[in-house]
Amino acid sequence: MTEKRQTSTKTLAKPTLARLAQYHQISIRAGEDGREYISSAHLANLLEVDETLVRKDMASAGILGKPRVGYATGDILDALDRLLGFREQANAILIGCGSLGTALLRYPGFAKYGLRVTAAFDNDHAKVGHRVGEFMILPMEKCRSVIDTFRVEIAILTVRADAAQSMTDWLVQRGIKAFWNFAPVKLRVPPNIIVRDENLALGLAQLIHHYRRATPVSPELPLVPLEEV
Amino acid sequence: MTEKRQTSTKTLAKPTLARLAQYHQISIRAGEDGREYISSAHLANLLEVDETLVRKDMASAGILGKPRVGYATGDILDALDRLLGFREQANAILIGCGSLGTALLRYPGFAKYGLRVTAAFDNDHAKVGHRVGEFMILPMEKCRSVIDTFRVEIAILTVRADAAQSMTDWLVQRGIKAFWNFAPVKLRVPPNIIVRDENLALGLAQLIHHYRRATPVSPELPLVPLEEV
DNA sequence: TAGATTGTTAATCGATTAACAATC
DNA sequence: TAGATTGTTAATCGATTAACAATC
Numbered sequence: 001m002t003e004k005r006q007t008s009t010k011t012l013a014k015p016t017l018a019r020l021a022q023y024h025q026i027s028i029r030a031g032e033d034g035r036e037y038i039s040s041a042h043l044a045n046l047l048e049v050d051e052t053l054v055r056k057d058m059a060s061a062g063i064l065g066k067p068r069v070g071y072a073t074g075d076i077l078d079a080l081d082r083l084l085g086f087r088e089q090a091n092a093i094l095i096g097c098g099s100l101g102t103a104l105l106r107y108p109g110f111a112k113y114g115l116r117v118t119a120a121f122d123n124d125h126a127k128v129g130h131r132v133g134e135f136m137i138l139p140m141e142k143c144r145s146v147i148d149t150f151r152v153e154i155a156i157l158t159v160r161a162d163a164a165q166s167m168t169d170w171l172v173q174r175g176i177k178a179f180w181n182f183a184p185v186k187l188r189v190p191p192n193i194i195v196r197d198e199n200l201a202l203g204l205a206q207l208i209h210h211y212r213r214a215t216p217v218s219p220e221l222p223l224v225p226l227e228e229v
Numbered sequence: 230m231t232e233k234r235q236t237s238t239k240t241l242a243k244p245t246l247a248r249l250a251q252y253h254q255i256s257i258r259a260g261e262d263g264r265e266y267i268s269s270a271h272l273a274n275l276l277e278v279d280e281t282l283v284r285k286d287m288a289s290a291g292i293l294g295k296p297r298v299g300y301a302t303g304d305i306l307d308a309l310d311r312l313l314g315f316r317e318q319a320n321a322i323l324i325g326c327g328s329l330g331t332a333l334l335r336y337p338g339f340a341k342y343g344l345r346v347t348a349a350f351d352n353d354h355a356k357v358g359h360r361v362g363e364f365m366i367l368p369m370e371k372c373r374s375v376i377d378t379f380r381v382e383i384a385i386l387t388v389r390a391d392a393a394q395s396m397t398d399w400l401v402q403r404g405i406k407a408f409w410n411f412a413p414v415k416l417r418v419p420p421n422i423i424v425r426d427e428n429l430a431l432g433l434a435q436l437i438h439h440y441r442r443a444t445p446v447s448p449e450l451p452l453v454p455l456e457e458v
Numbered sequence: 459t460a461g462a463t464t465g466t467t468a469a470t471c472g473a474t475t476a477a478c479a480a481t482c
Numbered sequence: 483t484a485g486a487t488t489g490t491t492a493a494t495c496g497a498t499t500a501a502c503a504a505t506c
Binding site for chain 2: 011012017018021022024025026029046047083084085086088090098099100102103106107109110112113114115153154161177178180184185186188192194196198199200201202203204205206207208209210211212213214215217
Protein backbone atom coordinates (compact mmCIF):
# COMPACT_ATOMS: atom_id res chain seq x y z
CA MET A 1 0.00 0.00 0.00
CA THR A 2 2.93 2.32 0.59
CA GLU A 3 3.62 2.38 -3.14
CA LYS A 4 0.45 4.33 -3.76
CA ARG A 5 1.50 7.56 -2.04
CA GLN A 6 0.20 10.32 -4.28
CA THR A 7 3.25 12.65 -4.34
CA SER A 8 0.81 15.60 -4.41
CA THR A 9 -1.48 16.14 -7.34
CA LYS A 10 -0.41 19.75 -7.84
CA THR A 11 0.79 20.54 -11.32
CA LEU A 12 4.52 21.06 -11.76
CA ALA A 13 5.85 24.51 -12.63
CA LYS A 14 7.33 24.60 -16.11
CA PRO A 15 10.96 25.20 -15.07
CA THR A 16 10.63 22.51 -12.42
CA LEU A 17 9.43 20.02 -15.01
CA ALA A 18 12.33 20.89 -17.28
CA ARG A 19 14.79 20.22 -14.47
CA LEU A 20 13.11 16.97 -13.48
CA ALA A 21 13.52 15.75 -17.06
CA GLN A 22 17.22 16.54 -16.74
CA TYR A 23 17.59 14.74 -13.44
CA HIS A 24 15.93 11.78 -15.09
CA GLN A 25 18.35 11.78 -18.00
CA ILE A 26 21.37 12.28 -15.74
CA SER A 27 20.22 9.47 -13.47
CA ILE A 28 19.87 7.06 -16.38
CA ARG A 29 23.43 7.78 -17.40
CA ALA A 30 24.70 7.61 -13.81
CA GLY A 31 22.97 4.27 -13.39
CA GLU A 32 24.61 2.96 -16.55
CA ASP A 33 27.97 4.08 -15.18
CA GLY A 34 27.29 2.25 -11.94
CA ARG A 35 26.96 5.36 -9.79
CA GLU A 36 24.30 4.64 -7.21
CA TYR A 37 23.99 8.03 -5.53
CA ILE A 38 24.04 11.63 -6.67
CA SER A 39 24.23 14.63 -4.36
CA SER A 40 22.20 17.78 -4.82
CA ALA A 41 25.48 19.66 -5.11
CA HIS A 42 26.49 17.52 -8.07
CA LEU A 43 23.19 17.99 -9.86
CA ALA A 44 23.20 21.69 -9.09
CA ASN A 45 26.64 21.97 -10.58
CA LEU A 46 25.59 20.24 -13.78
CA LEU A 47 22.43 22.32 -14.26
CA GLU A 48 24.07 25.49 -13.03
CA VAL A 49 21.45 26.18 -10.41
CA ASP A 50 21.54 26.50 -6.65
CA GLU A 51 21.67 23.23 -4.77
CA THR A 52 18.75 24.29 -2.62
CA LEU A 53 16.65 24.32 -5.75
CA VAL A 54 17.61 20.75 -6.54
CA ARG A 55 16.53 19.64 -3.09
CA LYS A 56 13.27 21.51 -3.45
CA ASP A 57 12.71 19.81 -6.81
CA MET A 58 13.40 16.41 -5.28
CA ALA A 59 10.96 17.15 -2.49
CA SER A 60 8.33 18.18 -5.02
CA ALA A 61 8.79 14.87 -6.79
CA GLY A 62 8.58 12.96 -3.53
CA ILE A 63 12.18 11.78 -3.72
CA LEU A 64 13.93 11.34 -0.38
CA GLY A 65 17.68 11.66 -0.07
CA LYS A 66 20.02 10.22 2.51
CA PRO A 67 21.99 12.75 4.59
CA ARG A 68 25.71 12.30 3.96
CA VAL A 69 25.08 10.25 0.80
CA GLY A 70 22.71 11.95 -1.59
CA TYR A 71 19.85 10.69 -3.72
CA ALA A 72 19.75 7.14 -5.04
CA THR A 73 19.68 7.15 -8.85
CA GLY A 74 17.24 4.26 -8.71
CA ASP A 75 14.89 6.26 -6.50
CA ILE A 76 15.09 9.23 -8.84
CA LEU A 77 14.27 7.10 -11.88
CA ASP A 78 11.46 5.30 -10.09
CA ALA A 79 9.80 8.44 -8.85
CA LEU A 80 10.23 10.38 -12.07
CA ASP A 81 9.16 7.54 -14.36
CA ARG A 82 5.95 7.44 -12.38
CA LEU A 83 5.46 11.16 -11.88
CA LEU A 84 6.23 12.10 -15.47
CA GLY A 85 4.18 9.24 -16.86
CA PHE A 86 6.83 7.21 -18.66
CA ARG A 87 5.51 3.88 -17.43
CA GLU A 88 2.46 3.80 -19.68
CA GLN A 89 2.85 3.04 -23.36
CA ALA A 90 1.60 5.52 -25.94
CA ASN A 91 1.44 5.19 -29.71
CA ALA A 92 2.75 7.91 -32.00
CA ILE A 93 2.88 8.50 -35.72
CA LEU A 94 5.50 10.50 -37.56
CA ILE A 95 4.41 12.81 -40.36
CA GLY A 96 6.93 14.02 -42.91
CA CYS A 97 9.79 11.74 -43.88
CA GLY A 98 12.32 14.36 -44.93
CA SER A 99 15.86 14.27 -43.57
CA LEU A 100 14.87 15.25 -40.03
CA GLY A 101 11.91 12.88 -39.92
CA THR A 102 14.13 10.12 -41.19
CA ALA A 103 16.71 10.86 -38.53
CA LEU A 104 14.08 10.64 -35.80
CA LEU A 105 12.76 7.34 -37.17
CA ARG A 106 16.23 5.91 -36.68
CA TYR A 107 16.46 7.11 -33.09
CA PRO A 108 15.87 4.27 -30.62
CA GLY A 109 15.51 6.40 -27.50
CA PHE A 110 11.76 7.06 -27.49
CA ALA A 111 10.97 3.84 -25.68
CA LYS A 112 12.47 5.24 -22.45
CA TYR A 113 9.51 7.59 -22.28
CA GLY A 114 6.91 4.98 -23.15
CA LEU A 115 6.59 6.20 -26.73
CA ARG A 116 6.15 3.66 -29.48
CA VAL A 117 6.29 4.98 -33.04
CA THR A 118 3.65 3.04 -34.91
CA ALA A 119 4.02 4.29 -38.47
CA ALA A 120 5.55 7.02 -40.62
CA PHE A 121 3.76 8.96 -43.35
CA ASP A 122 4.61 11.21 -46.22
CA ASN A 123 2.58 13.12 -48.75
CA ASP A 124 5.16 12.52 -51.44
CA HIS A 125 4.22 9.37 -53.29
CA ALA A 126 7.80 9.00 -54.46
CA LYS A 127 8.78 8.29 -50.85
CA VAL A 128 5.93 5.93 -50.07
CA GLY A 129 6.97 2.31 -49.84
CA HIS A 130 10.61 3.06 -49.01
CA ARG A 131 12.03 1.69 -45.80
CA VAL A 132 13.53 3.93 -43.10
CA GLY A 133 15.02 1.97 -40.25
CA GLU A 134 12.30 -0.47 -39.26
CA PHE A 135 9.54 1.59 -40.86
CA MET A 136 7.87 1.48 -44.22
CA ILE A 137 6.77 4.95 -45.32
CA LEU A 138 3.00 4.98 -45.75
CA PRO A 139 0.86 7.34 -47.83
CA MET A 140 -1.21 9.94 -45.97
CA GLU A 141 -4.34 8.17 -47.19
CA LYS A 142 -3.58 5.42 -44.67
CA CYS A 143 -3.12 7.84 -41.79
CA ARG A 144 -6.71 7.97 -40.67
CA SER A 145 -7.09 4.25 -40.32
CA VAL A 146 -3.77 3.87 -38.50
CA ILE A 147 -4.83 6.54 -36.00
CA ASP A 148 -8.12 4.75 -35.41
CA THR A 149 -6.76 1.22 -35.28
CA PHE A 150 -3.86 1.94 -32.94
CA ARG A 151 -5.64 4.71 -31.03
CA VAL A 152 -2.78 7.06 -31.80
CA GLU A 153 -2.94 10.36 -29.92
CA ILE A 154 0.59 11.67 -30.43
CA ALA A 155 2.08 12.99 -33.67
CA ILE A 156 5.69 13.79 -34.41
CA LEU A 157 5.51 16.59 -36.96
CA THR A 158 8.49 16.91 -39.29
CA VAL A 159 6.82 18.52 -42.27
CA ARG A 160 7.86 21.77 -43.93
CA ALA A 161 6.91 25.02 -42.22
CA ASP A 162 4.28 25.94 -44.77
CA ALA A 163 2.47 22.63 -44.37
CA ALA A 164 2.60 22.41 -40.59
CA GLN A 165 -0.51 24.35 -39.63
CA SER A 166 -2.88 22.69 -42.08
CA MET A 167 -1.49 19.27 -41.23
CA THR A 168 -1.99 20.01 -37.56
CA ASP A 169 -5.61 21.06 -38.08
CA TRP A 170 -6.23 17.87 -40.01
CA LEU A 171 -4.64 15.69 -37.33
CA VAL A 172 -6.52 17.41 -34.54
CA GLN A 173 -9.77 16.64 -36.32
CA ARG A 174 -8.74 13.02 -36.49
CA GLY A 175 -8.11 12.77 -32.78
CA ILE A 176 -4.45 13.62 -32.22
CA LYS A 177 -4.03 15.13 -28.77
CA ALA A 178 -0.33 15.95 -28.56
CA PHE A 179 2.21 17.24 -31.08
CA TRP A 180 5.98 17.08 -31.01
CA ASN A 181 6.51 19.82 -33.54
CA PHE A 182 9.78 20.30 -35.41
CA ALA A 183 8.45 22.75 -38.00
CA PRO A 184 9.75 26.27 -37.32
CA VAL A 185 6.31 27.78 -36.78
CA LYS A 186 4.06 28.42 -33.82
CA LEU A 187 1.10 26.09 -34.20
CA ARG A 188 -2.38 27.27 -33.30
CA VAL A 189 -4.33 24.51 -31.64
CA PRO A 190 -7.56 24.26 -29.64
CA PRO A 191 -7.28 24.25 -25.85
CA ASN A 192 -6.49 20.80 -24.39
CA ILE A 193 -4.31 19.97 -27.36
CA ILE A 194 -0.69 19.80 -26.27
CA VAL A 195 2.16 21.11 -28.39
CA ARG A 196 5.85 20.88 -27.69
CA ASP A 197 7.84 22.99 -30.11
CA GLU A 198 11.30 21.77 -30.99
CA ASN A 199 12.09 24.87 -33.01
CA LEU A 200 15.76 24.33 -33.79
CA ALA A 201 16.21 27.64 -35.56
CA LEU A 202 15.29 29.50 -32.37
CA GLY A 203 18.00 27.64 -30.53
CA LEU A 204 20.54 28.59 -33.16
CA ALA A 205 19.44 32.22 -33.06
CA GLN A 206 20.01 32.34 -29.31
CA LEU A 207 23.39 30.66 -29.59
CA ILE A 208 24.52 33.12 -32.24
CA HIS A 209 23.47 36.03 -30.06
CA HIS A 210 25.41 34.78 -27.07
CA TYR A 211 28.38 34.07 -29.27
CA ARG A 212 28.29 37.57 -30.72
CA ARG A 213 28.01 39.13 -27.29
CA ALA A 214 31.02 37.19 -26.09
CA THR A 215 33.34 37.13 -29.07
CA PRO A 216 34.71 39.97 -31.18
CA VAL A 217 33.96 39.66 -34.89
CA SER A 218 37.05 38.30 -36.62
CA PRO A 219 38.22 40.61 -39.38
CA GLU A 220 38.93 38.95 -42.71
CA LEU A 221 37.99 35.52 -43.98
CA PRO A 222 40.48 33.43 -45.96
CA LEU A 223 39.47 32.14 -49.36
CA VAL A 224 41.42 28.91 -49.39
CA PRO A 225 39.50 26.16 -51.17
CA LEU A 226 38.66 23.33 -48.80
CA GLU A 227 40.58 20.82 -50.89
CA GLU A 228 43.87 22.50 -50.06
CA VAL A 229 43.52 22.39 -46.30
CA MET B 230 24.98 58.81 -37.90
CA THR B 231 21.47 57.94 -36.76
CA GLU B 232 22.07 54.32 -37.71
CA LYS B 233 24.62 53.93 -34.95
CA ARG B 234 22.23 54.31 -32.00
CA GLN B 235 23.36 51.74 -29.50
CA THR B 236 19.98 50.34 -28.38
CA SER B 237 21.38 50.01 -24.86
CA THR B 238 24.29 47.73 -24.15
CA LYS B 239 22.53 45.93 -21.30
CA THR B 240 22.43 42.19 -21.69
CA LEU B 241 19.06 40.67 -22.58
CA ALA B 242 17.26 38.50 -20.04
CA LYS B 243 17.08 34.88 -21.17
CA PRO B 244 13.29 34.72 -21.64
CA THR B 245 13.39 38.04 -23.47
CA LEU B 246 16.01 36.72 -25.88
CA ALA B 247 13.93 33.62 -26.53
CA ARG B 248 10.92 35.76 -27.40
CA LEU B 249 12.95 38.10 -29.61
CA ALA B 250 14.10 35.08 -31.60
CA GLN B 251 10.45 34.16 -32.07
CA TYR B 252 9.46 37.65 -33.18
CA HIS B 253 12.29 37.45 -35.68
CA GLN B 254 11.08 34.17 -37.11
CA ILE B 255 7.46 35.30 -37.20
CA SER B 256 8.46 38.53 -38.93
CA ILE B 257 10.38 36.67 -41.61
CA ARG B 258 7.30 34.61 -42.36
CA ALA B 259 4.99 37.63 -42.22
CA GLY B 260 7.28 39.46 -44.62
CA GLU B 261 7.19 36.52 -47.00
CA ASP B 262 3.41 36.59 -46.84
CA GLY B 263 3.39 40.29 -47.64
CA ARG B 264 2.17 41.41 -44.21
CA GLU B 265 3.90 44.68 -43.45
CA TYR B 266 2.72 45.28 -39.89
CA ILE B 267 2.15 43.12 -36.83
CA SER B 268 0.40 44.30 -33.67
CA SER B 269 1.58 43.47 -30.19
CA ALA B 270 -1.79 41.78 -29.65
CA HIS B 271 -1.13 39.45 -32.56
CA LEU B 272 2.34 38.52 -31.38
CA ALA B 273 1.10 38.12 -27.82
CA ASN B 274 -1.58 35.77 -29.03
CA LEU B 275 0.92 33.63 -30.93
CA LEU B 276 3.38 33.37 -28.05
CA GLU B 277 0.66 33.10 -25.43
CA VAL B 278 1.98 35.99 -23.37
CA ASP B 279 0.53 39.32 -22.33
CA GLU B 280 0.64 42.01 -25.01
CA THR B 281 2.28 44.42 -22.61
CA LEU B 282 5.21 42.07 -22.49
CA VAL B 283 5.54 42.16 -26.27
CA ARG B 284 5.66 45.96 -26.21
CA LYS B 285 8.23 45.89 -23.45
CA ASP B 286 10.32 43.47 -25.51
CA MET B 287 10.07 45.72 -28.55
CA ALA B 288 11.14 48.68 -26.48
CA SER B 289 14.10 46.73 -25.14
CA ALA B 290 15.15 45.98 -28.73
CA GLY B 291 14.71 49.61 -29.72
CA ILE B 292 11.82 48.86 -32.07
CA LEU B 293 9.22 51.60 -32.37
CA GLY B 294 5.64 50.82 -33.30
CA LYS B 295 3.02 53.03 -34.87
CA PRO B 296 -0.09 53.63 -32.81
CA ARG B 297 -3.16 52.26 -34.63
CA VAL B 298 -0.97 50.17 -36.94
CA GLY B 299 1.52 48.03 -35.06
CA TYR B 300 5.17 47.20 -35.66
CA ALA B 301 6.62 47.09 -39.17
CA THR B 302 7.98 43.62 -39.92
CA GLY B 303 10.89 45.24 -41.72
CA ASP B 304 11.74 47.28 -38.63
CA ILE B 305 11.59 44.18 -36.45
CA LEU B 306 13.91 42.24 -38.74
CA ASP B 307 16.32 45.14 -39.08
CA ALA B 308 16.59 45.77 -35.37
CA LEU B 309 16.78 42.11 -34.41
CA ASP B 310 19.27 41.15 -37.13
CA ARG B 311 21.53 43.82 -35.73
CA LEU B 312 20.83 43.29 -32.03
CA LEU B 313 21.10 39.51 -32.16
CA GLY B 314 24.17 39.63 -34.40
CA PHE B 315 22.89 37.88 -37.51
CA ARG B 316 24.53 40.36 -39.87
CA GLU B 317 28.09 39.10 -39.36
CA GLN B 318 29.17 35.87 -40.95
CA ALA B 319 30.53 33.05 -38.79
CA ASN B 320 32.04 29.75 -39.80
CA ALA B 321 30.94 26.50 -38.23
CA ILE B 322 31.92 22.86 -38.49
CA LEU B 323 29.66 19.89 -37.92
CA ILE B 324 30.99 16.92 -35.99
CA GLY B 325 29.28 13.57 -36.27
CA CYS B 326 27.60 12.62 -39.54
CA GLY B 327 24.99 10.22 -38.21
CA SER B 328 21.37 10.57 -39.21
CA LEU B 329 20.80 13.76 -37.25
CA GLY B 330 24.06 15.37 -38.39
CA THR B 331 23.20 14.45 -41.95
CA ALA B 332 19.75 16.01 -41.60
CA LEU B 333 21.28 19.25 -40.34
CA LEU B 334 23.78 19.33 -43.19
CA ARG B 335 20.86 19.32 -45.61
CA TYR B 336 19.10 22.19 -43.84
CA PRO B 337 19.54 25.46 -45.74
CA GLY B 338 18.24 27.80 -43.02
CA PHE B 339 21.48 28.55 -41.15
CA ALA B 340 22.40 31.41 -43.47
CA LYS B 341 19.59 33.56 -42.02
CA TYR B 342 21.61 33.77 -38.83
CA GLY B 343 24.93 34.42 -40.51
CA LEU B 344 26.12 30.86 -40.01
CA ARG B 345 28.09 29.20 -42.75
CA VAL B 346 28.85 25.50 -42.32
CA THR B 347 32.38 25.05 -43.60
CA ALA B 348 32.92 21.33 -43.30
CA ALA B 349 31.56 18.13 -41.77
CA PHE B 350 33.60 15.51 -39.94
CA ASP B 351 33.23 11.98 -38.74
CA ASN B 352 35.42 9.60 -36.82
CA ASP B 353 34.16 6.65 -38.79
CA HIS B 354 36.47 6.15 -41.75
CA ALA B 355 33.72 4.25 -43.56
CA LYS B 356 31.80 7.52 -43.79
CA VAL B 357 34.71 9.69 -44.83
CA GLY B 358 34.62 10.73 -48.45
CA HIS B 359 30.87 10.32 -48.85
CA ARG B 360 28.85 13.34 -49.91
CA VAL B 361 25.99 14.72 -47.82
CA GLY B 362 24.18 17.54 -49.57
CA GLU B 363 26.92 19.88 -50.65
CA PHE B 364 29.44 18.51 -48.16
CA MET B 365 32.11 15.89 -48.38
CA ILE B 366 32.60 14.12 -45.05
CA LEU B 367 36.14 14.69 -43.81
CA PRO B 368 38.19 12.63 -41.35
CA MET B 369 38.73 14.08 -37.88
CA GLU B 370 42.43 14.31 -38.69
CA LYS B 371 41.61 17.26 -40.96
CA CYS B 372 39.59 19.04 -38.31
CA ARG B 373 42.42 20.97 -36.73
CA SER B 374 43.62 22.53 -39.94
CA VAL B 375 40.10 23.44 -41.04
CA ILE B 376 39.50 25.20 -37.73
CA ASP B 377 42.73 27.13 -38.13
CA THR B 378 42.39 27.96 -41.80
CA PHE B 379 38.78 29.15 -41.63
CA ARG B 380 39.02 30.53 -38.13
CA VAL B 381 36.10 28.37 -37.08
CA GLU B 382 34.75 29.14 -33.61
CA ILE B 383 31.39 27.36 -33.71
CA ALA B 384 30.80 23.60 -33.66
CA ILE B 385 27.58 21.74 -34.31
CA LEU B 386 27.86 18.62 -32.21
CA THR B 387 25.87 15.60 -33.41
CA VAL B 388 27.98 12.81 -31.98
CA ARG B 389 26.77 10.04 -29.69
CA ALA B 390 26.21 10.89 -26.04
CA ASP B 391 29.22 8.94 -24.82
CA ALA B 392 31.58 10.77 -27.17
CA ALA B 393 30.24 14.27 -26.63
CA GLN B 394 32.23 15.37 -23.59
CA SER B 395 35.63 14.25 -24.81
CA MET B 396 34.98 15.68 -28.26
CA THR B 397 33.99 18.96 -26.64
CA ASP B 398 37.15 19.10 -24.57
CA TRP B 399 39.21 18.47 -27.68
CA LEU B 400 37.41 21.17 -29.68
CA VAL B 401 37.73 23.69 -26.87
CA GLN B 402 41.46 23.12 -26.85
CA ARG B 403 41.53 23.81 -30.57
CA GLY B 404 39.77 27.13 -30.24
CA ILE B 405 36.06 26.43 -30.59
CA LYS B 406 34.11 29.04 -28.62
CA ALA B 407 30.48 28.02 -29.10
CA PHE B 408 28.69 24.67 -29.27
CA TRP B 409 25.31 23.81 -30.68
CA ASN B 410 24.97 20.52 -28.88
CA PHE B 411 22.53 17.82 -29.92
CA ALA B 412 23.98 15.05 -27.78
CA PRO B 413 21.67 14.26 -24.84
CA VAL B 414 24.19 15.19 -22.18
CA LYS B 415 25.05 18.28 -20.22
CA LEU B 416 28.47 19.41 -21.42
CA ARG B 417 31.01 20.78 -18.99
CA VAL B 418 32.93 23.66 -20.51
CA PRO B 419 35.23 26.40 -19.22
CA PRO B 420 33.71 29.80 -18.53
CA ASN B 421 33.39 31.98 -21.68
CA ILE B 422 32.62 28.94 -23.80
CA ILE B 423 29.02 29.06 -24.95
CA VAL B 424 26.82 25.99 -25.15
CA ARG B 425 23.31 25.75 -26.47
CA ASP B 426 21.79 22.37 -25.72
CA GLU B 427 19.27 21.03 -28.17
CA ASN B 428 18.42 18.06 -26.04
CA LEU B 429 15.53 16.55 -27.93
CA ALA B 430 14.86 13.81 -25.40
CA LEU B 431 14.14 16.41 -22.73
CA GLY B 432 11.54 17.96 -24.98
CA LEU B 433 9.90 14.61 -25.51
CA ALA B 434 9.91 13.90 -21.79
CA GLN B 435 8.10 17.15 -21.09
CA LEU B 436 5.58 16.52 -23.86
CA ILE B 437 4.81 13.07 -22.51
CA HIS B 438 4.27 14.45 -19.03
CA HIS B 439 1.82 17.08 -20.23
CA TYR B 440 0.07 14.50 -22.34
CA ARG B 441 -0.27 12.15 -19.39
CA ARG B 442 -1.58 14.89 -17.16
CA ALA B 443 -4.21 15.80 -19.73
CA THR B 444 -5.26 12.48 -21.18
CA PRO B 445 -6.52 9.33 -19.46
CA VAL B 446 -4.51 6.24 -20.26
CA SER B 447 -6.37 4.25 -22.92
CA PRO B 448 -7.07 0.70 -21.78
CA GLU B 449 -6.10 -2.02 -24.21
CA LEU B 450 -3.95 -1.89 -27.31
CA PRO B 451 -4.99 -3.75 -30.45
CA LEU B 452 -2.61 -6.21 -31.99
CA VAL B 453 -3.52 -5.79 -35.64
CA PRO B 454 -0.45 -6.09 -37.87
CA LEU B 455 0.24 -2.83 -39.69
CA GLU B 456 -0.15 -4.50 -43.07
CA GLU B 457 -3.84 -5.10 -42.48
CA VAL B 458 -4.78 -1.52 -41.72
C1' DT C 459 31.08 13.32 18.20
C1' DA C 460 31.84 16.14 14.16
C1' DG C 461 30.85 16.75 9.61
C1' DA C 462 28.45 16.29 5.51
C1' DT C 463 24.43 16.32 3.50
C1' DT C 464 19.28 16.66 3.17
C1' DG C 465 14.88 19.29 4.27
C1' DT C 466 12.09 23.50 4.96
C1' DT C 467 10.72 28.12 5.92
C1' DA C 468 11.54 33.00 5.15
C1' DA C 469 13.59 36.61 2.22
C1' DT C 470 14.88 38.20 -2.21
C1' DC C 471 14.93 38.81 -6.85
C1' DG C 472 13.36 39.17 -11.44
C1' DA C 473 9.89 38.58 -14.74
C1' DT C 474 5.15 39.41 -15.85
C1' DT C 475 0.92 41.88 -15.63
C1' DA C 476 -2.11 45.84 -14.48
C1' DA C 477 -3.12 50.50 -14.95
C1' DC C 478 -2.99 54.36 -17.39
C1' DA C 479 -0.85 58.00 -20.35
C1' DA C 480 0.59 59.16 -25.12
C1' DT C 481 -0.07 59.14 -30.00
C1' DC C 482 -1.78 58.93 -34.57
C1' DT D 483 -13.11 63.68 -32.67
C1' DA D 484 -13.17 58.88 -31.17
C1' DG D 485 -10.90 54.79 -31.17
C1' DA D 486 -7.20 51.78 -31.60
C1' DT D 487 -2.91 50.95 -30.60
C1' DT D 488 1.79 51.87 -28.61
C1' DG D 489 4.69 53.23 -24.48
C1' DT D 490 5.87 53.30 -19.51
C1' DT D 491 5.60 53.13 -14.59
C1' DA D 492 3.83 50.75 -10.54
C1' DA D 493 2.03 46.47 -8.52
C1' DT D 494 1.98 41.59 -8.46
C1' DC D 495 3.36 37.14 -8.83
C1' DG D 496 6.26 33.25 -8.96
C1' DA D 497 10.68 31.28 -8.96
C1' DT D 498 15.12 31.22 -6.82
C1' DT D 499 18.20 31.79 -3.05
C1' DA D 500 19.52 32.44 1.87
C1' DA D 501 19.37 30.87 6.38
C1' DC D 502 19.11 27.43 9.38
C1' DA D 503 17.27 23.10 11.43
C1' DA D 504 17.28 18.00 11.02
C1' DT D 505 19.52 13.70 10.22
C1' DC D 506 22.68 10.03 9.65
